[in-house]
Amino acid sequence: MERINKRIRFSKEYKSWLEDLERNNLPHPSYNSSNGKYYPDILMELLKIQRGCCAYTQKRLCQDESVFAPQNWVEGKYQGKISSSYGELEHFDEGLKVNKAWDWENLFVVDEKVNKNKGSAPVDYILKPDLDSFLxxxxxxxxxxxxxxxxxxxxxxxxxxxxxxxxxxxxxxxxxxxxxxxxxxxxxxxxxxxxxxxxxxxxxxxxxxxxxxx
Amino acid sequence: MKVTKIHIQEFQQFRDFGLELTYPDGHEKAGQPLEKVCLLGQSGTGKTTLLEIIRKSLQTPPNPNNKSRNYNSEDDLELVGVSMKGKSDVLEVHQRCYESGWKSGVQPEDVGFIYFPAEISQNLNPILNEERKVVGGFSIHDLNQVEIFKPFAKKDQPKKYNFTFGPELAKSVWSLLMDPIVDYQKKEAELLFEIGLSTTEEASDERLAKSNYQNWKNSTPNPLEELSHECLNPILQKMGLRVRPKLHSLKEVAFLPIETLDGRPIPSEFISTGTKQISLLLAPLFLIKPENAIILIDEPERSLYPDIQSEIIKSIISQTKDSQLIVATHSPLIAASFDPWEIVELKFDYENGCVFQEQYFEGERHVDNYKFYPKYLRYDSILRKIFDLDSDSHPDREEKLDELAELGAELDMLKEEGKLKSKEAERKWADYRKLAEKTDFWIASEPGAKYGEDK
Structure with a gap:
C-alpha cells in the first residue's frame, strides 16, 4: 500500500455537484440509482491518481495510460471509454454508503476480486490510504x-x-x-x-x- | 450425426444463447463438428439442462406434417432455433424446434444416441432386482418394455440405439446388452453337455463332441472375456478388482462377476459405487460399440478416484467410433482431457439474470488465439485458470502462511538488529522451519535467506 493523495483535478462537474450537496446539507442519491451519472468521472479520476492500480493491493488495472489524458475530460466530465477491467469503485467504509454514497473521501478504485473479498466488513481507519496519518x-x-x-x-x-x-x-x-x-x-x-x-x-x-x- | 450448433431462444436461464460446436480456424478439422465437448460451470448454470435439451431434441419425434425427405443420417445436426418453452420444471420442445433442427423425416431411432445421467450407479438396483423371464432355462428380456430401444433389438436391422440409461430403462437395456454373454454361456453349456453324454457312447463320438467344442471355442470369442480384458479390467485393477471372464452360474448374468485380484468374489451388495460407475458406464459402450453416435454423460467423474478420473475420457472414447461425446463435469481432471475449443464454460450474468459462455479466445476464433490449454496445465492451474478458484488451498493454510510470514518478518528484524544468533532468533527459526514443513512451503536452509516459494 501507498499513501494516496486525493485531489479532484478533472471531474469538475462531479466536484461542484458534491460541494453543492455538502453546502446545502442534502442527502446523497443512493449509490445504485445514479451509477451512470458520475461513476465514470470518479472512477477515472481516482484511477489516474492511483497510477492505474488498485488502491489497496496496487495490482495494475489499466494498462493504457492514454485513457488518463486531460483531453478525455470535456467540460469537467470524462468522455473516454471505460473497460470493466479498470476495476470497481469501492466504499472504504461501507457504513457511509447509505447516507454519503458519493463521498469523494470514502471512494477508491480497487480490483474486482479485492472488492468482493472485502464485502461490507467493518473497517479500521489505521490503513485508510488517503489519511495524512497513514504511513x-x-x-x-x-x-x-x-x-x-x-x-x-x-x-x-x-x-x-x-x-x-x-x-x-x-x-x-x-x-x-x-x-x-x-x-x-x-x-x-x-x-x-x-x-x-x-x-x-x-x-x-x-x-x-x-x-x-x- | 453430431451437434454443430445450439441456439436457445429462451428457456430458464438461457436467453438468446448460442453455442458453436465446431473446430476453430487453424485446426486441421476447422469447421467440422467437435468430437468431444466438455460443459463446465458453477452448479446451477445449466450444464445438465443443456444435456437435457440435447436429449429432448434427439428423443422427440419430428413434426409429422413436414413431408420433405432430405434428411441424411450422416448430416450434422444444427439445433438452431431450439426453442424450449416452459415452466420451470418441465422441458417442452416447441414444435418449430425440430422443424429447423431435425431438418425433416428423421426418426429418433435413426440417431445413435445414449445419455448417461449423473446417477447411473443407482441403475444397479433395478438390474439386480430384475425378475427375468426364463425361456428354455435361460433368461430373456421383455422387449415390450423398451419401446425406444426396439430398433437395436431387431437383429436383421442395422444397430441403432437411442436411449437414456436411467433407472427406468436400466434393467431392459442391461438385459439386451448381456444377450451375447448369455448366448455364449448357453452354447458352451450345450456343447459341454454333449461331451458329457458322449462319454457313454463310442470313443469316436466323444472325440467328435470334444472336437466340436474346441472348434467352437477357437472360432467364437468369449464376449465376457473381451469385456473384462479389453474394457473393464485395466481400470478395475486400480481398485484391486477385476471381472471374472467366466460365469459360475446364470445368477451372475444379472450384473457382472466382480472379484478381487486374488479371486474372491464380491457380492453385489458390496460392490463399491466407483465400481458400479465404471462398469455401468463403460460396459454398455463396449457392448454397443457406438458409431457415428452422440453420447451425453453427466458427471463421468462420479465416485471415481483422481487417477481414474484423469483417464476416464480416454477410456470412453476408445469404446466409440466417429462419435461425439458431450460431458458435463465439475472435475479439473476431466477438464484436462479437453482442448480449449472443446470446453463450454457457463457463467452467470447476475445483472441480466441469465448465463453466458465464457470465451477462451481473443479476437478471431482461431487455434492460435486461445488463452488456456487445459491439457498443458497443472491440475492446480486448471483450478485457478479454468475453474476460477481464487485460493490455492484451504483458508486455514492461508492463515498459517500469514503466521509464517510474520515469523519471517520478525527474523528479518532480528537480522537487521544483529541478533540472529540470539536464543530468541533460534527459537523463531525453529518455529519458522516447522511451520514451513507443515504448509509444504519451501524455504532456504539459512535464516534470513532471500527467497522461498511454494513447493
Missing amino acids: PEDLLSYHIPTHRFVANPRKSSEEKIRIKEMIKILGLNFPVIQRDRGSYLNENRKKDGFSSQPNQYFAAFRHCKAKFPR
Missing part, C-alpha cells in the same frame, strides 16, 4: 519469501492485531493477488535486479529493492 512503511512489512504483507513486527501487539485484520479485509494477501505479485517481483529480480521502474505493486517492489541492492 505505510511504518505500519507494514513485506516478507519476501512468502510475498506477503505483515504488520511491522516493531509495532505494539495491539496495533499488530489491528493491522493484521485490515490486511485481510483489504485483500493485501488475497491468494490471486499474492501469487501475481510474487510472479511480478520474481520476474523483475531475474530481469534486472529491480533496477527498472515498476508499473504496479510499488510498495512491495520498494521493499524488495531495499533488500537486494545491486
